[in-house]
Amino acid sequence: MSLEITFLGTGSAYPSPSRGASALVLRREGQCWLFDCGEGTQTQLMRSHLRAGRITKIFITHLHGDHFFGLPGLLCTLSLQSNPDASKAPVDIYGPLGIRSFLWRSLELSHSQLLFPITVHELVPTRDQCPAEEFKDFSSLDRGEEIPRGPPGRVLHLDPEEDSYLLVEEEQLVVRAFRLFHRVPSFGFVMEEKPRPGKLNVQKLKDLGIQPGPSYGKLKSGTAIVLENGATVSPWDVLESPIPGRKICVLGDCSGTVGSGAERLCRGADVLVHEATLGDGQTDKARQHGHSTPGTAAELARRCRAKRLVLTHFSQRYRPAGQAGDGDSDVTELKRQAEARLDGQEVTLAEDFMTIEIPMKR
Numbered sequence: 001m002s003l004e005i006t007f008l009g010t011g012s013a014y015p016s017p018s019r020g021a022s023a024l025v026l027r028r029e030g031q032c033w034l035f036d037c038g039e040g041t042q043t044q045l046m047r048s049h050l051r052a053g054r055i056t057k058i059f060i061t062h063l064h065g066d067h068f069f070g071l072p073g074l075l076c077t078l079s080l081q082s083n084p085d086a087s088k089a090p091v092d093i094y095g096p097l098g099i100r101s102f103l104w105r106s107l108e109l110s111h112s113q114l115l116f117p118i119t120v121h122e123l124v125p126t127r128d129q130c131p132a133e134e135f136k137d138f139s140s141l142d143r144g145e146e147i148p149r150g151p152p153g154r155v156l157h158l159d160p161e162e163d164s165y166l167l168v169e170e171e172q173l174v175v176r177a178f179r180l181f182h183r184v185p186s187f188g189f190v191m192e193e194k195p196r197p198g199k200l201n202v203q204k205l206k207d208l209g210i211q212p213g214p215s216y217g218k219l220k221s222g223t224a225i226v227l228e229n230g231a232t233v234s235p236w237d238v239l240e241s242p243i244p245g246r247k248i249c250v251l252g253d254c255s256g257t258v259g260s261g262a263e264r265l266c267r268g269a270d271v272l273v274h275e276a277t278l279g280d281g282q283t284d285k286a287r288q289h290g291h292s293t294p295g296t297a298a299e300l301a302r303r304c305r306a307k308r309l310v311l312t313h314f315s316q317r318y319r320p321a322g323q324a325g326d327g328d329s330d331v332t333e334l335k336r337q338a339e340a341r342l343d344g345q346e347v348t349l350a351e352d353f354m355t356i357e358i359p360m361k362r
Helices: 041-047 071-080 099-109 202-207 214-220 261-265 280-288 294-304 332-341
Strands: 003-009 023-028 031-035 055-059 091-096 118-123 165-169 173-181 186-193 247-251 271-275 309-312 347-349 355-357
Touching: 003 041, 023 041, 023 247, 041 071, 071 091, 071 099, 091 099, 091 186, 099 118, 173 261, 261 294, 271 294, 280 294, 294 309, 294 332, 309 332, 332 347
Parallel strands: 031 055, 055 091, 091 118, 247 271, 271 309, 309 347
Antiparallel strands: 003 023, 003 355, 023 031, 165 173, 173 186, 186 247
């Protein structure tokens, strides 16, 4: 089963000729999930190999414009390209408390009517996710007013035992969110596939007298079988260890994590996508604005034992690798800083339209 992530925007603050505003797409077997939707994301989608009509879920990390100002426009364009279909499943949108009101007001004021349903699920942040003076309680927005935009979504509160938010749980995968510290409450998302059954131990099957055929399929799918002699064979009698699924972690803007959820959920990630807005030489400035440096990102990757660290959300002062022009330096310096903290482990610099494939584990 294919799994890949494509970066649509890797710049911070605003879109520029060389970098779009924050957005990436996770594609799994043709289904697309969009993470953040900065201004111009729909244009970036049109320039990519992806099909915007395949988007079924959208995840917004935090309510800063460079991460969600493109959302109303994208939804309206998707509607223009759609046909009315009452049976179509809604597009699920996940984001911090307040995102539902923003979308409703944007669509209402612009007299926009979507030809497909959307369901907005809101994550209730905690007060320790941003400076005390910056925290705003949006729980009373539009209270008592009907928001006629598809099936009602959930209001998701932090599970204090798990220190995370359970967003999606399907037969093959689960998606959770965890808390980050930024100038406004920010979140990270973890998509993890559930383990697959291990391979059948052919020698054990032969020893038990089980011949190739339907019995193999039943055991592989987790169903016990009964032999002619009346003995029951459980799948766990003949299956090798389960095969772990793949894990992708996408973090919003942050200067650090809140609680233990991030480190626990990101442990062993195949890909950890982390912002690195400014270089290590500007650590104080980065923290002042709630952002990370390559060293900050590398330290989390080290603690989580992430297999691959991908840096993104670069200040527009940094030129894309190898590009001549004005600027402090190109982004390769940020790569070197992160690798130095990881004892030389290779770090990837995200670029617009870069695609990373994550192979299945065997």
